[in-house]
Amino acid sequence: MKFGLIVNLAKPEAIQLAGELCAWGRKRNNPFLLFAEEAPALRQNGIPLDRWLAEVETALVIGGDGTFLQAAHLVQHSGINLFGVSVGHLGFLAVGDPRRVCEQIEQIEKGDFKIERRRCLEGVLATEEKERRLFALNDLVLSKGIQARLVSLDVQVQGKPICEYRADGVIVSTPTGSTAYALSAGGPIVPPSLDCMLLVPICAHTLYARPTLLGPDDCLTLRPTENSELFLTVDGADVYPLSSRDRLDVRLSKDHGVNTVSLPQFDYYDLLHEKLLWGWNPVSERSARRA
Known part of the structure; x- marks a missing residue:
């Protein structure tokens, strides 16, 4: 499976993670494809955007929900699958974990995922x-x-x-x-x-x-x-x-529409619980810390 990268170049943590992934991809002989407009900022080689859109099967979007929306507009005519990796704050589209992203990529390579079609x-x-x-x-x-x-x-x-x-x-x-x-x-x-x-x-x-x-x-x-x-x-x-x-x-x-990659461990309602802090009681948590 050919993976591409779309990176929020305004976030240093996104640039750092992208650099680590590029090095990891080269070691595995499956390099991540970058398009020419983003590649220089990451000190990588890039390819023209039209070729990138034709060759990439799944794109990792490193940033937050805003970056994911930009990526969605970029790929909406191509059929590329998007998997968001969050380095932001409250995010419902970029749900990937930067600490486990290599494991999650391997999981996608094994076919242990499903595609959700999001209508526009x-x-x-x-x-x-x-x-x-x-x-x-x-x-x-x-x-x-x-x-x-x-x-x-x-x-x-x-x-x-x-x-x-x-x-x-x-x-x-x-x-x-x-x-x-x-x-x-x-x-x-x-x-x-x-x-x-x-x-x-x-x-x-x-x-x-x-x-x-x-x-x-x-x-x-x-x-x-x-x-x-x-x-x-x-x-x-x-x-x-x-x-x-x-x-x-x-x-x-x-x-x-946009094709998004969903992993079995990312249940929508678990995501709501995590992002919206449903069931979290700040008073009880402070009391537990004091004890």
């Missing part, structure tokens, strides 16, 4: 000038600009009016993104195995506003109803301005 959101941003098609593994977020004022958004499903939100914005999320911004805004935790979209208002100024689950075939339409400064953010990275004359249609993509 497909958004069509229609403005007066053009239509732009966008894809997000985590979420599409409509939010206000620098002005401290509410925005008004008309919400439709399958072309039928549902409600009008007055809020700081709205998050449209996949189950994968339910543990990201949507969680902070009060949305539900949804296992990635469920086929649905989440609609989560941000600080809504209406009593009826509640997080809502939408079906796998639903099409959600969002329109600003006032001349407010409004922006669309795709997976926390790319940003596009919106006016009251624009429209955003969102659905689960039928063709675009």
Whole structure:
């Protein structure tokens, strides 16, 4: 199996781990492939990106969830499997353990893993000038600009009016993104195995506003109803301005998704327990330390 590396070059610990893996791979006569844009920072040889995308079967993503999202956008048309190794803090996508990563790679080589297909959101941003098609593994977020004022958004499903939100914005999320911004805004935790979209208002100024689950075939339409400064953010990275004359249609993509490597020892609910500290009692822990 050909392995590639995608590394967060802003994190020294990620660079160090990547260097150790490159040396380990050479000793095993199965070197990790790096693309030319990243290789010089790691003092390694790289190959052109198009060749990298054609040859790599599984890519190790060393960083955090942000790095994993960037990698997802890079490989979403290639079918490359992604395995995230976390050197960050709270991470639900990069679940690999840097202390055991060599063992985990050998486990993948033996075939002791399964592939989870994570569907992406497909958004069509229609403005007066053009239509732009966008894809997000985590979420599409409509939010206000620098002005401290509410925005008004008309919400439709399958072309039928549902409600009008007055809020700081709205998050449209996949189950994968339910543990990201949507969680902070009060949305539900949804296992990635469920086929649905989440609609989560941000600080809504209406009593009826509640997080809502939408079906796998639903099409959600969002329109600003006032001349407010409004922006669309795709997976926390790319940003596009919106006016009251624009429209955003969102659905689960039928063709675009990301293959993630899941190891048997990484149960989703164990991950929630670890990352969210479910069942942790700080008072009891402090008492035990004092004893």
